[in-house]
Each structure stands twice: as structure tokens, then as C-alpha cells.
Amino acid sequence: xxxxxxxxxxxxxxxxxxxxxxxxxGGVQKEVCLEYLPDLQVGxxxxxxxxxxxxxxxxxxxxxxxxxxxxxxMLQEEFGDPWEQAAAAGGEPWPFADDPAPVPGPGPExxxxxxxxxxxxxx
Amino acid sequence: MKxxxxxxxxxxxxxxxxxxxxxxxRPWALMEVCGGQTHTIIxxxxxxxxxxxxxxxxxxxxxxxVTPLEVIDKALEIASRPDVIFCSFGDMLRVPGTGRDLFQVxxxxxxxxxxxxxxxALRIAQENPKRQVVFFGIGFETTAPPNxxxxxxxxxxxxxxxxxxxxxxxxxxxxxxxxxxxxxxxQGFLAAGHVCSVMGVREYPELAARHRVPIVVTGFxxxxxxxxxxxxxxxxxxxxxxVDNAYARAVRPEGNPAALAMLEDVFEVTDRAWRGIxxxxxxxxxxxxxxxxxxxxxxxxxxxxxxxxxxxxxxGEVLQGLLKPHExxxxxxLCTPRSPLGATMVSSEGACAAYYLxxxxxxxxxxxxxxxxxxxxxxxxxxxxx
Ligand code: SF4
Numbered sequence: 001x002x003x004x005x006x007x008x009x010x011x012x013x014x015x016x017x018x019x020x021x022x023x024x025x026g027g028v029q030k031e032v033c034l035e036y037l038p039d040l041q042v043g044x045x046x047x048x049x050x051x052x053x054x055x056x057x058x059x060x061x062x063x064x065x066x067x068x069x070x071x072x073x074m075l076q077e078e079f080g081d082p083w084e085q086a087a088a089a090g091g092e093p094w095p096f097a098d099d100p101a102p103v104p105g106p107g108p109e110x111x112x113x114x115x116x117x118x119x120x121x122x123x
Numbered sequence: 124m125k126x127x128x129x130x131x132x133x134x135x136x137x138x139x140x141x142x143x144x145x146x147x148x149r150p151w152a153l154m155e156v157c158g159g160q161t162h163t164i165i166x167x168x169x170x171x172x173x174x175x176x177x178x179x180x181x182x183x184x185x186x187x188x189v190t191p192l193e194v195i196d197k198a199l200e201i202a203s204r205p206d207v208i209f210c211s212f213g214d215m216l217r218v219p220g221t222g223r224d225l226f227q228v229x230x231x232x233x234x235x236x237x238x239x240x241x242x243x244a245l246r247i248a249q250e251n252p253k254r255q256v257v258f259f260g261i262g263f264e265t266t267a268p269p270n271x272x273x274x275x276x277x278x279x280x281x282x283x284x285x286x287x288x289x290x291x292x293x294x295x296x297x298x299x300x301x302x303x304x305x306x307x308x309x310q311g312f313l314a315a316g317h318v319c320s321v322m323g324v325r326e327y328p329e330l331a332a333r334h335r336v337p338i339v340v341t342g343f344x345x346x347x348x349x350x351x352x353x354x355x356x357x358x359x360x361x362x363x364x365x366v367d368n369a370y371a372r373a374v375r376p377e378g379n380p381a382a383l384a385m386l387e388d389v390f391e392v393t394d395r396a397w398r399g400i401x402x403x404x405x406x407x408x409x410x411x412x413x414x415x416x417x418x419x420x421x422x423x424x425x426x427x428x429x430x431x432x433x434x435x436x437x438x439g440e441v442l443q444g445l446l447k448p449h450e451x452x453x454x455x456x457l458c459t460p461r462s463p464l465g466a467t468m469v470s471s472e473g474a475c476a477a478y479y480l481x482x483x484x485x486x487x488x489x490x491x492x493x494x495x496x497x498x499x500x501x502x503x504x505x506x507x508x509x
Pocket of ligand 1: 435436437438439441448451452453454455458459463464465466467468469475
């Protein structure tokens with residue numbers, strides 16, 4: 001949630017009296033509110049946080065940042081399935097393969113959230 | 124310099140590092156305020172690439188971490204009500220309140236939904252007029268304007284079944300509190316870039332002058348951090364303490380005027396408790412009088428909930444830079460990301476979680492390598508933590 005991701009404005013419209021845009025984040029498209037950057041135009045880049053464009057960014061910086069986020073898997077973190085991620089964070093021993101545990105599926109399946117400490121690795 | 128090849132521009136990283144190495148003559152302690160920066164630093168081993176005289180202290184800038192336990196408990200209580208659709212960002216799902224989390228509330232039948240934007244929650248409210256829709260409004264100055272706009276829209280469009288559970292926090296009072304602590308060692312700050320994208324830098328010159336600390340506005344990519352450190356160290360070596368913007372591509376000095384105006388309209392400054400730290404005066408926002416009808420705490424009468432944090436946890440000290448995560452007795456044993464005890468292990472951007480995530484094997488390997496190579500892969504839990 002902390003993350004603010006650069007994206008490119010594809011088109012601009014209006015919804016409920018509010019200026020909205022479709023913004024592309026390296027392949028993922030989202031609806032974004034432009035009320036805080038009212039003069040942003042189609043083709044321009046901006047830093048977007050939780051569906052709001054907050055500051056303009058030049059194309060080169062935006063491209064570099066997106067590339068880096070992609071490499072680091074951060075776009076997946078931001079736009080992937082949050083339930084799946086939460087299940088993984090709670091039910092799996094964080095991403096370490098040396099601690100086998102059942103892989104919980106997505107959805108409401110209650111993973112052992114506050115698992116007993118002995119479930120952690122005890123060699 | 125084992126990680127340097129992983130930098131986006133290794134040659135530039137090396138130049139920045141060489142410059143820092145050449146500039147430093149004495150020990151300096153810098154605090155990176157933002158949890159995203161902590162994450163980058165640990166992930167790329169930036170703290171290990173820096174000269175030994177430059178210490179990076181991790182700051183309190185992780186909104187998920189600092190959301191007080193009692194606010195989580197309020198969220199859980201509201202989310203459990205059958206008439207409520209509770210909307211949240213995904214990273215709040217696993218934050219434990221007293222005994223459970225939103226993930227569990229959902230598995231027990233609560234209607235908990237994850238949204239990408241607060242405006243999605245507003246749309247859900249429009250589509251479900253017979254139910255109460257509550258959005259969990261947490262975050263720093265970057266997240267507050269979107270939430271402010273959403274409440275403003277709710278009022279403008281007359282959507283009576285929408286409300287906000289507010290726990291917004293502000294960075295400058297936290298910097299003030301850190302500087303006022305008698306045990307404070309921080310000599311310079313890397314300020315959180317995206318917070319400044321909204322707020323600009325107007326709150327910082329006074330802080331920098333009064334506490335005689337350089338404040339360098341810094342982004343959160345690896346090269347941004349190196350550049351921030353370089354500028355802060357340069358100032359410290361020269362005995363300067365000014366505000367410097369090393370993230371000009373995303374931060375204008377005046378911030379975002381439209382967002383600032385909306386914040387002013389919808390919120391008012393209030394004292395706020397930070398998980399692990401306690402109450403910091405003027406460090407948060409709540410809905411202003413005109414928008415009080417949209418305050419979930421009042422709508423659902425959960426103002427009375429009070430909770431205590433686990434005594435073993437030292438995340439308050441971690442958040443203020445007084446303790447490194449692995450110096451906590453519970454780190455990696457009683458406390459892991461799977462069963463976090465405290466604020467800074469709760470979110471993957473918290474300092475304890477970042478250490479656990481990226482340093483676990485490495486920290487375990489340090490003593491092991493010195494004694495028995497066979498133990499080199501021993502997990503951290505089994506090793507004395509350095
Ligand atoms: S390791 Fe866990 S118990 Fe220790 S300070 Fe961090 S969050 Fe608290």
C-alpha cells in the first residue's frame with residue numbers, strides 16, 4: 001500500500017463529476033482519479049498512489065522505476081491477488097523453502113494465522 | 124561489494140559509493156524515515172556497502188506497522204457486524220489485533236473486501252445502499268489525500284452508508300518526537316519522498332534548523348538512497364543542516380496544492396497513538412467537524428476499545444532507531460512474520476520483517492562460518508544472532 005507506482009495516462013473521462021483516467025502500469029490498467037493533478041494529459045506519466053495521481057513524472061524516470069519494480073516483483077505485490085498474498089504471508093513460512101508447510105490456496109481458507117512458535121524451524 | 128551488480132546502474136552506484144567513502148571522516152547516524160526505504164536498504168544490502176562510519180537507523184515510516192492495536196481491534200469489531208461491508212487495502216489483512224486479524228474475520232463470515240483504491244469502497248457503498256460500507260483509512264500524508272477526497276465525494280454525492288475508520292499519521296511530529304528523545308542518536312534524516320510529493324518541504328526547514336539536522340528528501344529506489352546518503356553526509360561533514368531535495372523528479376517544493384487544500388478541508392490535526400511508541404502530540408489526522416458524520420468510530424460506537432501490546436516486544440525502540448531488530452530477544456524465535464508480536468514485524472515493510480526476510484540466512488551464517496562450516500545453512504532461530 002505504501003507504494004506509489006508511475007503510470008501512463010491512456011484516456012481521460014469523467015465520473016460523478018470527477019476527472020478520472022485509465023492509467024497503464026507496465027501492462028496492468030487501473031482507473032485513476034485526476035482531481036489532484038487536474039491538468040494531466042493523455043500520454044503523460046504520473047506517480048499514482050491508491051488510485052490517485054499525485055505528481056507528474058518524466059517519461060524516462062517513470063520507465064526506469066517501472067522496470068525496477070517489475071524486476072523486484074513489486075508490481076505483483078501491488079496489483080496481485082491480495083487474499084492470496086495474505087494467505088501466503090500468514091500460512092507459509094515467508095518465502096523460505098527450508099520450512100515446508102502446506103501451501104494455502106487463495107480465498108477465505110483460514111491459514112494458521114497465529115501459529116504456535118514451535119511451527120517455526122526447530123532443527 | 125557483493126550486491127552492487129544488482130543495482131539498476133551499477134556504475135553509477137559505484138560512483139556514488141566512492142564519493143561517500145571519500146567524503147566521510149567521522150561516524151554519522153542517519154535515519155531513513157520511510158519503511159519503503161528500509162526495505163530497499165536491507166534488500167540491496169546498502170547499509171553494508173556504506174563506509175562503516177555511516178550508520179543507517181530505521182525510522183517509523185510504515186503505516187501498517189504504526190497503526191495502533193486498538194484501531195485494529197476496532198476494525199475487527201466493525202468488520203464482524205453482519206450489516207457491514209468492510210473494505211481495506213490488502214496489507215492490513217494480516218495485521219493482528221488482539222487474537223485475530225481481518226483474514227480470520229472473513230473466514231468467520233465477515234464481509235471483508237480488499238480494494239485497490241478508497242474510491243472502490245465508495246462505489247461498493249453506492250451499489251449496496253442497504254448495507255454499511257466502512258473503509259479502513261490508514262497511512263501517512265501520501266494516503267490521506269485519496270481518503271480525504273473519497274469522504275468529500277461521499278458527502279457531495281450524498282452517500283449515507285459510507286464511512287471511514289481513520290488512523291492517519293503525519294511524519295514531521297514523529298521526527299520531532301525522535302529528536303526529543305534523550306537517547307536519540309540521529310544526526311540526519313532521509314525524508315520520505317512520496318510524503319513530500321504531497322506535502323512539499325515547507326514543514327522541514329524549521330525542524331532542520333532547530334535540531335541542527337540535515338533533512339534530505341529521498342526516493343526509495345537503491346540509487347535514490349545512495350544519493351540521499353551522499354548529500355546528507357556531505358552536509359554533516361561541512362557542519363551544515365539544511366533541507367535538500369534529492370528526489371526532484373517527484374517532489375516539488377510546494378507539494379501538491381490541490382491535495383493540500385483537500386486535506387485541510389476534510390481533516391484536522393489531532394494527537395495520535397503509534398503502535399509500539401505511544402501517543403505523539405499532533406501526529407495524526409481525524410475527520411473535521413463538517414465530515415464527522417462519516418466517522419466510523421462514532422457511527423459504530425467503538426470509541427471505548429483499549430488494548431495492550433505484548434510486553435516482550437521492543438518495536439517501539441526499533442521504530443525510534445534505538446534498537447536494531449535482531450537485537451530483540453524475540454526476533455526470529457517468538458516473533459516471526461508468521462506470528463508477529465509487534466508493530467515492526469507485522470508488515471513486510473517493517474524493519475523487523477525486512478531483517479527477517481532478507482537477513483535471516485545471512486545472520487545465521489555469520490557465526491556459523493566462523494566455527495563450523497556445516498552449520499552455515501542453519502536457520503537464524505538456531506543461531507546466536509549477531
Ligand atoms: S522482533 Fe518482534 S518482538 Fe522483537 S521488536 Fe521486532 S516486532 Fe517486536
